[in-house]
Amino acid sequence: MVLDKKMKHIYWLLFLAVLASPQWAIAQDEDDEEDWSMYEELELVDDSNVKRYAKPTIVGLSPTRFLSVSWDMQMPYDMSLSAARFPASQGTGWGVDESAPISETGTVNFTGGFRFNSSIPIISKSNIVWQSGLNYMRVGYNISDIQADGNASGLASILNETGLNNLNWTNTFYVPMTEENFFIFQGLLDMSGNYGFSLQPFNTIRWSLAAVYGKRVNERKRWGLGLARTYRVGNLNYVPVVMYDVTSADRKWGTEILFPARAHGRYNFNKNSLLLFGYELEGQSYRIDEFSFGNNSFEIRRGELRPRLEFQKQIPGPFWAHFQAGYRIDWTFNADELSGSREFFRGFFGTQDFGMINSLGNAAYFNVGISFVTF
Template identity: 35%
Template structure:
């Protein structure tokens, strides 16, 4: 009897161990289930819900972007300074690579931190030789910008949030192996408080320190992202920096029409022949009115093609970096102008889930 009990126990334990491995549970898909019961539910432990930073059908975040930017021919008129006379030169093209990245390093429901980088080149090809020092440094060295940025999105509840963004850029006529001193870093940033009214509307207001007009300035900023009820159209904007109308053909094919104001202040450390001028800064800003087409090539690889008009906003040179604002009367070292040019930009991108 004792042996029988021992054997039964042994059989029971072996069965207990091995049964789960052989158990064939039905595929949940095969089950008929009344889903209405899941409507009447609440979060465990009274957890809070938080809004997200995107509206429905918004264009995807680009984790990595490798692009090429090209501006067609235009005229550049460089103002006189000192004994150097004014001159006008023909620019055949301005072109260069553009590398960008934006990776979420902390991605939680109640907090999102993205770290981004950028590296852009602008190579100037002049139609003829010029002994103007400013034209010469653009022709031989071009312009580069390398930057790091951090964007912190903090939802407060289901409808309210704030965003803090900080960016540091090193811009100038340097070559890659010889970065400029970090003391030439240019800092910009923004703080925004806003609301997400529903899945299709996200907006906010704030202040920014920006070099988008070429020189440092402090301007109000308004975020406005909206998807129309049809979900075929939308608006993506951060006024006054950019605004675009979005057309969603499907989740993998998008088109945009709008503008963006691009700008930076470039330290011209290597310019020669302008004795007596310390720390020349090129205030470069351009308004790009453009049409953009984006499409998924395969899964998460997207191509973006953009074409439009580049309108010169600012191409003047200051001595040193300082705040002029909208009402400052400090004169430029010399004032330049560019005629408008057509441009295009193509990039291949790895987009975020």
């Protein structure tokens, strides 16, 4: 076969390329030893002195929500309210052991509304993680069949018209000390009440604080102990904190516990879906403008216990959807009048009078939402 000039040029180019390749050169020069003396001045990296820190999570936990929007809704229940007594802060209210007569009743057809939560990393290093977020929760009411006597405060009508709002700023700091030990600090500022576009006075903003010492035992277990100043059940309280997160060896079962605020068991169907089962305490102290005279602040201590199931599933991209179904149990809906808007601690043994003594019927509730997450 006679090759034309074009084909001959192609074969020569291929032949020269093979000769020039490193693999071919090595094969042809097997007797040439490499000069290792050029590496004598280099030292192997010694990482024995590198400080390691406890990681902020363990395997198997439900994903961390950076941004989340949801809708919360409670089924119908009955509401019973006492008369309001002023000034309760001077011992003219309802005594803590007193059975206050009912002055106002109503049927609450709907309770709930829009919720927004955020937790944005500000600093994310091996030796400190700082996350900050603004949160909003709307508790709207639709109340019918309001029955009131001459002593009624009119609170049912106020709630029906304005509802309750909570604006919250949360900062969380994760500070590891060693490869196992760490601290978690969290501070919260809450503005809660029936305010609208005109915000409430600065001195009625309530603050909470928590500090936890923890130990990351291994990649599947961590625990912690601490103390919190909290409004989780409406009233100001000081409570011990117990954290216990664990994942089984097969990564199917686990716990996510931050007692007493919340405690859940967990079942991971797969890496894209899981089920939480347990409870959460929810609440805050809400200022009612219409009853806050002078420099005093009249506040509803809303607190509720929520046993629940929550199913979480990944949808396209870094987004997860969640669906909660549970039972809302009324913990407290009583009210206090705070002299000079200054908070006080009643605890289990305080004798400060209540401004109102109220009760809500228990109800089933649902919450559905979508979140931008990370693991």
